[in-house]
Amino acid sequence: MLTIIAFFFAIGLLVFVHEYGHYWVAKRCGVGVLTFSIGFGKPIYQWQRGETTWQIAMIPLGGFVRMMDETEAPIADSAKQKAFNNKHPLQKIAVVLAGPLANLLFAVVAVSICYLVGVKTLKAEIAxxxxxxxxxxxxxxxxxxxxxxxxxxxxxxxxxxxxxxxxxxxxxxxxxxxxxxxxxxxxxxxxxxxxxxxxxxxxxxxxxxxxFYSRTILAAVQTGGAAAKAGLQVGDTIVAVNQLPVKTWAEIQAAVLASNGRSISIEVERKGQMQQFNVTPIVELVDGVQVPRLGIAPEADRFKNQAQQLTIELSPVAAVQMGVKKTYQMAVLTLRMFGKMLIGVLSPKQVSGPIGIAEYAGQSASLGWLAYLQFLALISISLGVLNLLPVPILDGGHLLYHSYELLTGKLVPASVTEWLQKIGLTLLLMLMALALFNDTSRLLLG
The missing domain is CATH 2.30.42.10 (PDZ domain)
Known part of the structure; x- marks a missing residue:
């Protein structure tokens, strides 16, 4: 239930921020706004405010602001000055840019709040x-x-x-x-x-x-694993492997790896008594490599791991500066990652859709409001950057149309925009299909 609530709240809020950016600038440019919708499809709740119908629609995965525009529907002569198509290209560009910029501004505010309260993270120390x-x-x-x-x-x-x-x-x-x-x-x-x-x-x-630091105490012993078959139990403290003392979990791992699947001698302390076991690792294929496994997991070193925690708390001015810096860095990184996917450097498997977003929304919400706010900032940045891509049907595509008008004084021919819109819609549907396929694959295959 938490995952569902966190997901729909995130989508609703970020779509509202995006569309309100368009709406706010459109009104200040003198453009008439007919409909402000959160969601697509059949409206489930509506109310009127001035000339604008505000609504929440059936399909919550997006939204739109419908403006007065003679290219879409006839407009009375008295209202033609409020038509979007009659505005200066710079005003059109401002209205188009406002949505993505609103998402980026939201991210700046969200990240700033996080650093003002105190962001909890871990030191860049390798345990x-x-x-x-x-x-x-x-x-x-x-x-x-x-x-x-x-x-x-x-x-x-x-x-x-x-x-x-x-x-x-x-x-x-x-x-x-x-x-x-x-x-x-x-x-x-x-x-x-x-x-x-x-x-x-x-x-x-x-x-x-x-x-994360670990102790040499066994927190879990896999049923049917090599260690369980040899007699090792949860709570055992491993003190030596092949007669060599071990003080860290990494030393145990190194000794198991070096065995190449051969039997090893493990000495443990159990309830104050020393006991010795001969264990033959089970060799498993991991990413094409034969890896010997004992089927054991260590107990976390709570004291050392607590020392690893770091809280970064900044003054109001420094928090805002960090908000701007982090938003810029993540926006640039998002663009670079998308570009690297296009050229094959990164796998398209990294693209995530509604299921993946819902999963992360639930996980972050379960960690508290601060983690959830950081999640909202990250999704808002992604939404802003995605909409700025020069793809027809997205804000970035419309930005190109209006930039062309600004430079040439001519509108892009309707036949061309119609053809480009079809291409953009096809690309968007392909991206959505890829995201849903990746989400389903991760859900079913892990």
């Missing part, structure tokens, strides 16, 4: 490096603090992922690291080793990086 992973082979070690990516400073784990996303398609990227003793060094992280269809929200874990 665990998966043995034999991409990061491990590049020379990243547990305890390293990431200072910069490609020369750009990093202040949180979230920012680390965002900056790495910006290097999608690059073969390598330079990470500047600071170790536990305070010394700094640079390593080249081979991003080219991550395939396009794997360059997603799980990128950092695919690289072998985690911000």
């Amino acid at each position: 665990t490096v998966q043995p034999a992973s991409i990061a491990y082979k590049a020379g990243v070690v547990a305890g390293d603090q990431v200072i910069s990516v490609g020369g750009r400073p990093i202040d949180s784990w979230d920012q680390l992922q965002v900056e790495l996303f910006d290097y999608a398609g690059a073969q390598t990227v330079a990470l500047e690291l600071r170790n536990k003793t305070g010394n700094t060094r640079s390593v080249e992280l081979p991003l080219g080793a991550v395939s396009a269809d794997k360059f997603d929200q799980h990128l950092l874990s695919r690289l072998g990086l985690s911000p």
Whole structure:
């Protein structure tokens, strides 16, 4: 229920912000607005305010503002000065731009509020490096603090992922690291080793990086797994593998990986008693690689993980500056990601639709209003950027029409706009179909 409420509230609010941007500027340009609709299809609730009919319609996935326009319907002579088609091209451009800019302005305000209250995130400190992973082979070690990516400073784990996303398609990227003793060094992280269809929200874990510390105490033992068959139990503390003492979970992982599926000796402490077990890992195929597994999971180190938490709280002026900065960065990143999908650097599997948005809406809402507000800002940026794309039927397409009129003094011929609208609608439907296919695939296949 929370997911459904969070989804429809997000869509309704952001569509309202977008359409109200069009409406507000249209009214100030003297354009008559006939209908302001949240949703498409049959209206389920309407009210009149002046010349405008406000309504909520049956299909909530969008909205529209219908203006007086002689190209759509006849207008009385007394109202022709209020027709959109009779306005100066600069006024038309302003009305078209207002919707996407309203979404970006909303994001600035939302992000500013978040930083004013205090954004909770994690330090850009690497707690665990998966043995034999991409990061491990590049020379990243547990305890390293990431200072910069490609020369750009990093202040949180979230920012680390965002900056790495910006290097999608690059073969390598330079990470500047600071170790536990305070010394700094640079390593080249081979991003080219991550395939396009794997360059997603799980990128950092695919690289072998985690911000969470673990203890050597077993929190879970898989039923039917190698460890369970050998006799290991939840609560056991692993103290040695093959007679070599282990103090971190990474050392246990390294020892299991090095076994290549051969039997290993594991010494555990159970209720104050030392016990030894011989365990033969089960080899599984993961991304085309044979990986030995014990079927165990560690207990989180709550004390260290609490120390990893970071709250960034700014003054009002600094919060607004951060809101502008983050909105700009995410808008540019969204454009770059879309461009990289078009040229095949990123997989189109990353495109998400209503189901995916609903899932993220529910997850963020369950974490509290601050996380939900950050989610709203991110979706609002995506909505604003998407509508600015130069695709007929979107705001960006209409922007091209009116720019042509401004430069030439002529309208785009109706036959041309009709043909372009059909192309734009086809492209939009294809994008929606792709998004729904991806959402369904993730839902059914995981």
